[in-house]
Amino acid sequence: MRLVRVTITDGKVIQLKPGKQSRLVKAIIEELVPHYAKGSSILYVGEADEKWKFFDQEALRAIGMEEIIHGNMPDVVLYQPVKNWLFLVEAAINHGPIDVRRHGELSNLFNCCTARLLYVSAFSTQSELSPYVADISWETEVWFADEPAHLIYFNGGRSFGPYD
Numbered sequence: 255m256r257l258v259r260v261t262i263t264d265g266k267v268i269q270l271k272p273g274k275q276s277r278l279v280k281a282i283i284e285e286l287v288p289h290y291a292k293g294s295s296i297l298y299v300g301e302a303d304e305k306w307k308f309f310d311q312e313a314l315r316a317i318g319m320e321e322i323i324h325g326n327m328p329d330v331v332l333y334q335p336v337k338n339w340l341f342l343v344e345a346a347i348n349h350g351p352i353d354v355r356r357h358g359e360l361s362n363l364f365n366c367c368t369a370r371l372l373y374v375s376a377f378s379t380q381s382e383l384s385p386y387v388a389d390i391s392w393e394t395e396v397w398f399a400d401e402p403a404h405l406i407y408f409n410g411g412r413s414f415g416p417y418d
Contacts, residue, residue, distance in 0.1 A: 260284070262296040268308050270301055274378065275329075278345040281399035282330050282376050289402050291332050291341050298331035318368040326363050328352075329376075333369060340369035343376055343397075350386055351375030357391040 257269040258276040260283055270276035279299060287294055299308040313333060314322065317340065332341040342360050344352050352360070352375045364371055373394040377383050380398050383390075383406075390396060396406040 260299070262299065262308055263310070266308075268299060270299075270307065275345055275347045276301070278347055278376060278378050278399055279329055281378070281402070282343055282345065282397075285399060285402035286341075286343070286374070286376065286397055287332060290397070290405070291334050291339075293336055294332040294334040294341065296330065297333050297340075298327055300327055300329055318366045319364065320366065322363075326359050328360060338369045339372055340364065340367055341372045341374055343374045346375045346377050346382070346386065351377075351383075351389065351396065352391050352394045353386075353389040354391045357394065 256272055258272060258280050259267055259269055260280045261267050262283060270279060283296060283299075295310070295313060296308065297310045297313050301307050311322075317333065328342040329345040330341075330343040332343065333339070334341070342364065344356065352373045357373060360373060361371070373391070374397055375390060375394060376397045376399065378398070379400045383396060390408050392408050394408050396408065398404065
């Protein structure tokens with residue numbers, strides 16, 4: 255089986271195990287970033303059985319994250335320094351999207367972060383959202399790899415951006 259090659263920050267290439275989750279992670283990095291997180295650095299990429307596939311500990315420390323709890327990281331973490339936004343992206347294939355419980359876990363995990371947090375659930379297609387639509391947490395975004403220029407905002411009076 256062929257590994258999924260992904261080019262991340264500074265041209266570094268990582269190889270993910272074959273599968274739908276890895277293809278979605280690749281799409282997040284190659285499609286979500288140019289559309290919504292231009293100029294972002296990839297700080298973390300995890301896999302189901304190798305949580306710390308890529309980890310820029312120094313960059314996370316620079317935005318206040320001294321201690322990271324190993325098992326709770328989202329699938330991809332991106333930092334956009336111009337806006338001081340940290341994107342916490344869940345590839346909603348294996349464990350589902352960011353629901354209220356997961357939103358709370360991520361909020362607690364990143365509570366020392368000096369960047370403003372954006373929570374994004376990523377799906378390969380819109381049809382994959384259907385079973386989860388009632389579970390998506392408010393104040394999050396939903397992104398689809400097959401329609402990379404579009405988001406669904408689960409918010410209220412705001413379109414795309416962090417919430418205070």
